[in-house]
Amino acid sequence: MRIDVKQCAAILREKDNILILTHANPDGDTLGSGFALCRALMKIGKICAVENADTIPKKYNYLYEDIAPIKFDPDYVVAVDVATSKLLGNLDGKYHIDMCIDHHSTNDEYADNLLLEDVPAACRVIFEVVRELGVDIDKNIANCLYTGLTTDTGCFRYASTTADTYRAAAELIDFGAENGKINRIMFETKSKTYARLERLALDSMRFYENERVAVITVTQEMYRLTGSNEQETEAIAPLTRQIEGVEIGITIREKEDGTCKASIRTFESVNAAQLAKSFGGGGHSQAAACKFDCSVKEARERLIAKCGEFLK
Amino acid sequence: MRIDVKQCAAILREKDNILILTHANPDGDTLGSGFALCRALMKIGKICAVENADTIPKKYNYLYEDIAPIKFDPDYVVAVDVATSKLLGNLDGKYHIDMCIDHHSTNDEYADNLLLEDVPAACRVIFEVVRELGVDIDKNIANCLYTGLTTDTGCFRYASTTADTYRAAAELIDFGAENGKINRIMFETKSKTYARLERLALDSMRFYENERVAVITVTQEMYRLTGSNEQETEAIAPLTRQIEGVEIGITIREKEDGTCKASIRTFESVNAAQLAKSFGGGGHSQAAACKFDCSVKEARERLIAKCGEFLK
Numbered sequence: 001m002r003i004d005v006k007q008c009a010a011i012l013r014e015k016d017n018i019l020i021l022t023h024a025n026p027d028g029d030t031l032g033s034g035f036a037l038c039r040a041l042m043k044i045g046k047i048c049a050v051e052n053a054d055t056i057p058k059k060y061n062y063l064y065e066d067i068a069p070i071k072f073d074p075d076y077v078v079a080v081d082v083a084t085s086k087l088l089g090n091l092d093g094k095y096h097i098d099m100c101i102d103h104h105s106t107n108d109e110y111a112d113n114l115l116l117e118d119v120p121a122a123c124r125v126i127f128e129v130v131r132e133l134g135v136d137i138d139k140n141i142a143n144c145l146y147t148g149l150t151t152d153t154g155c156f157r158y159a160s161t162t163a164d165t166y167r168a169a170a171e172l173i174d175f176g177a178e179n180g181k182i183n184r185i186m187f188e189t190k191s192k193t194y195a196r197l198e199r200l201a202l203d204s205m206r207f208y209e210n211e212r213v214a215v216i217t218v219t220q221e222m223y224r225l226t227g228s229n230e231q232e233t234e235a236i237a238p239l240t241r242q243i244e245g246v247e248i249g250i251t252i253r254e255k256e257d258g259t260c261k262a263s264i265r266t267f268e269s270v271n272a273a274q275l276a277k278s279f280g281g282g283g284h285s286q287a288a289a290c291k292f293d294c295s296v297k298e299a300r301e302r303l304i305a306k307c308g309e310f311l312k
Numbered sequence: 313m314r315i316d317v318k319q320c321a322a323i324l325r326e327k328d329n330i331l332i333l334t335h336a337n338p339d340g341d342t343l344g345s346g347f348a349l350c351r352a353l354m355k356i357g358k359i360c361a362v363e364n365a366d367t368i369p370k371k372y373n374y375l376y377e378d379i380a381p382i383k384f385d386p387d388y389v390v391a392v393d394v395a396t397s398k399l400l401g402n403l404d405g406k407y408h409i410d411m412c413i414d415h416h417s418t419n420d421e422y423a424d425n426l427l428l429e430d431v432p433a434a435c436r437v438i439f440e441v442v443r444e445l446g447v448d449i450d451k452n453i454a455n456c457l458y459t460g461l462t463t464d465t466g467c468f469r470y471a472s473t474t475a476d477t478y479r480a481a482a483e484l485i486d487f488g489a490e491n492g493k494i495n496r497i498m499f500e501t502k503s504k505t506y507a508r509l510e511r512l513a514l515d516s517m518r519f520y521e522n523e524r525v526a527v528i529t530v531t532q533e534m535y536r537l538t539g540s541n542e543q544e545t546e547a548i549a550p551l552t553r554q555i556e557g558v559e560i561g562i563t564i565r566e567k568e569d570g571t572c573k574a575s576i577r578t579f580e581s582v583n584a585a586q587l588a589k590s591f592g593g594g595g596h597s598q599a600a601a602c603k604f605d606c607s608v609k610e611a612r613e614r615l616i617a618k619c620g621e622f623l624k
Contacts, residue, residue, distance in 0.1 A: 156468040156481075157499055159492025163485035169468075170478035180471025184579070187469055190554045195514075202511055242502045267496070 024089025028151025053089030123148025139176030336401025340463025365401030435460025451488030
């Protein structure tokens with residue numbers, strides 16, 4: 001069932017023990033959404049926690065480091081920024097999901113669904129929910145919401161960023177969001193290990209289809225050589241699309257078990273979500289992802305062939 | 313003499329043939345300021361043009377490609393985003409400068425001065441002037457103003473970006489600014505030659521002072537090897553500051569005549585403008601520049617020694 005912001009807030013107000021789930025391999029938007037909502041619900045007296053399948057990268061510590069961990073039996077479960085329950089990773093199936101708050105047009109409506117498709121971040125939706133809950137937005141909530149806005153828009157860079165997104169950012173700064181600090185952590189800080197990985201990744205970049213497709217390959221060997229790890233590859237994907245003339249940028253990362261995952265970045269001419277969907281994946285029109293149960297080499301060949309079709 | 317926005321607009325309204333000067337080695341803020349003001353003044357019937365010392369990089373074509381070039385004897389000359397007349401390059405001394413519209417705290421007041429020091433871009437000042445002139449802000453003016461805002465804030469990333477900056481961006485989008493297109497050109501597009509230069513520049517990065525200082529060196533030889541040129545090095549400077557633990561990032565670029573220029577990027581702990589001032593340069597608290605009449609090697613040694621003093 002589709003619900004609106006008012007209905008969403010009304011339902012949450014009636015529940016007492018609320019568990020919030022983020023998607024696996026969590027990013028700034030799912031975590032910002034989760035912890036902003038958790039903080040807001042705690043402020044109105046709810047027992048609340050955020051659970052996610054994977055380890056949260058250290059850089060997101062500030063989102064939740066002051067929240068004491070708590071164990072309880074949830075009577076209501078909300079997934080945030082999770083387009084389909086598969087994206088919950090190993091939490092998929094662990095709980096019955098009652099509500100989903102999201103912004104992905106590919107959302108498959110697996111729960112009561114508050115979906116605003118025309119906003120660039122789930123945090124933009126959560127902002128409205130928090131407001132509707134009547135919660136005083138403090139610095140911590142503002143920081144969480146700002147984090148989702150800025151990470152899902154590439155720091156207000158992508159075409160998905162609207163006037164409303166900038167106004168929301170301004171409001172969050174008025175509420176105390178530390179934009180300079182957050183953007184520095186998210187966009188201005190490379191660990192030495194990431195910097196090494198990035199250089200190897202750039203060295204691996206190859207061009208196909210008259211240089212309209214760029215492919216970066218990140219292997220387990222590269223992690224070993226650089227001391228980096230898969231969590232750090234999140235920032236690699238946008239690099240593929242930055243070369244002049246490239247319409248589809250693909251980053252293929254090899255998993256420990258030899259299978260792999262591809263991140264796809266495009267411009268208006270190609271729908272990334274549709275390209276990813278050809279391989280059972282999904283996402284947004286200009287940023288999407290899919291998984292392969294095969295080697296990096298085979299995944300690359302299959303992707304390039306499909307890119308050829310999409311570029312026709 | 314210091315003037316305010318109202319006085320600035322009143323003076324401009326009285327003049328007829330207005331020449332606008334940008335700083336040498338022009339960037340998005342000085343060009344956006346210049347062409348936004350030029351377009352606004354043309355809209356109220358003035359003869360107006362923008363002149364600058366150096367070739368304008370191609371990526372800025374959209375700021376002015378529809379403006380027909382015009383020759384006239386100016387009766388009023390305005391410098392925009394030019395903190396000191398030396399920054400006019402080879403235009404310095406060619407004209408008497410009547411007015412300066414700027415946002416640099418290091419501005420040396422060489423003309424009637426509209427200076428707003430607490431805004432992160434000269435375009436933010438020009439926005440107010442254009443409004444005060446009573447001009448309908450069209451898409452082209454909005455694009456010019458947005459360009460300055462986004463380029464001088466690193467796409468709304470730097471700590472200098474305030475709630476007001478985001479609100480100004482939202483307003484400009486309402487006026488038609490093509491934020492997605494502009495940010496793609498400014499931040500998402502690397503020419504192949506730049507991409508090659510960037511990799512050599514990253515290879516050249518060395519660390520000093522317990523890895524608190526990172527120095528990138530860009531030589532004439534690198535331009536030859538990559539097909540790149542000095543204009544493309546503008547984007548290199550921010551890379552130095554991105555490595556975890558680095559407090560001062562320096563990019564030294566060798567000029568054709570063997571002298572060199574250093575771009576300095578810092579975080580709160582070090583004032584970049586003061587560091588640059590030690591060598592006769594200037595700029596902002598976290599982004600500044602200075603020139604050296606010596607080799608890259610000697611400039612590097614002098615800079616590193618001075619960094620040691622600043623980090624104490």
